[in-house]
Amino acid sequence: DAKTTQPNSMESNEEEPVHLPCNHSTISGTDYIHWYRQLPSQGPEYVIHGLTSNVNNRMASLAIAEDRKSSTLILHRATLRDAAVYYCILRDSGGGADGLTFGKGTHLIIQP
């Protein structure tokens, strides 16, 4: 899987939007961009994924740059329950090895 770069930590206030950036300058044409998060003492949880177009679901939105070299996960209204480590992961849709490669992620801190 190609490498991603994320800030180590970010801090936001409750009920405000949060924009979590991810750089993936070496992304290939068949790589999907996936986001997972891991709450304290829990397993990772799928958040969202996309290929080229922006995506929305009940949890978040994913904004993908036109050149696909970066993306941003958007939490529209953060709550204390959103405090977690957020991982941006590239997955090759070409098949073969399918294990996810987790980096260090971004530790999101939510202030009340």
Add this chain to the structure above:
Amino acid sequence: NAGVMQNPRHLVRRRGQEARLRCSPMKGHSHVYWYRQLPEEGLKFMVYLQKENIIDESGMPKERFSAEFPKEGPSILRIQQVVRGDSAAYFCASSLGLIETQYFGPGTRLLVL
């Protein structure tokens, strides 16, 4: 619709004992993945299995570790002759198929005394 189940949630073993970790995938999922998270580190992929087959074990230590996913029953990650360095959280994930979304279980926290 139950999610991925793992048991036990916590396991304590003494050095030299065997540890068996079980994972029941989500209903209808035939692909299982095992990951390990050492203290203060990120998750590392260990092994990818389909029913009765190991597809990718590139992240599995060569010795003492084995995994299976029989036709009936849960997937098992087995660690023989555990050492203190095996203390970690072990997570299982399942998916409908290759490249499909992986859904994770709550993990088994192994402590080796």
